[in-house]
Amino acid sequence: MPPLTKEEIRERLQTVNVYITTTRTPFFAAVDERKIRYVVAITLFGDRVSTREVYIEKLEEDGTTYTPKFDSINLAPPEKVQLPVEGKDIENPIMTLEGGSRLYGRVSGNSITATIEYWDNDV
């Protein structure tokens, strides 16, 4: 069969808002084993109180290894930070998560909100 069209990818785009705390917070449950998840963008919103540092880590399929993906992202109180900074593209994801893996966020000092956009290679 032909590869997914851009329209089909757009139809699969999911947007999830998560409240990230000072301990590891999952963006979503483990990716289904039969799927590959393409993360298109992550937007972090400052807490309007103080500058925070944000850490984004991938939990590998072994269930124990956390691999840093974005470390010590400096987030000023009134700002938002979007990854990738140069503009998102649904066909060029910033991260690829294989089946069984997870993605976590963690913040220093206080909680923030984040929005993640992704799509899966299979329905």
Add this chain to the structure above:
Amino acid sequence: MDSKGISPIVERLLLPNHLMALEFAEGWLFSRIVRRRICQYRPYSLIDSLGATVNIAATSAQAELRLRDPRNKDVDILYLKDTTNAGFPWILHGAIGWKPHQIFVYPRFPEGSDILQRFPELDPIQPSAGNFTGYYSGHESPYDEPTDFFEYVIPPGQHVGHEFYNQDRRAHNPVANILFALYHFQLFKPTLTGVGPHNRIIRDIALRHVPAAFLTVGFTSKPLDLGDKLIKDWDVLPIKLDEAQALEVG
């Protein structure tokens, strides 16, 4: 898609004067298209038997439905009530494109029958469980370009049913592009003993001496019965391919 044997249905539709062989359970019919008309319903928004829009919840199934005309819910779009029309037998040939592509479509032909669009030894398909086989979707047959991934050849008197499963995490109303050709055709009548006027063309089609479309009515492992009514109204006797190839032509 041609390289994998799956084509846009517009490349498969026949034109007037094209030859056509139709396979039924009882055997083959041989014919020539006399008239052709394109019939399209686009966009077709799926409705239920009460005429209400079907919005399938996330990861949920929709029980079998006919594709009913939203303007008159009692009419099945893909149904031919009369066996002949304007002096000739007729038949529908076409395909359906769907969107969004996260909806799995499980056709039952005829309605209520087993879904045979599967590997032969598999257990029966369960659309209610969203089985990953026995379906097609807008990926295989896109809304904007329906393909012959599931090719419909519908004779008079047969209803087609469809079940659905929404694989997405959002609710969706399936929307279709129903693209068919309605053929009025001349049937060639074989003379099994001696020479008959149509024997030569029938034999030439069966021997592939002339180009002709070969279409199976129903699933390939279980073609539909032609039935006594069509045999009578169409005034024709289906024959085996071997019989067709051996017809006496003088």
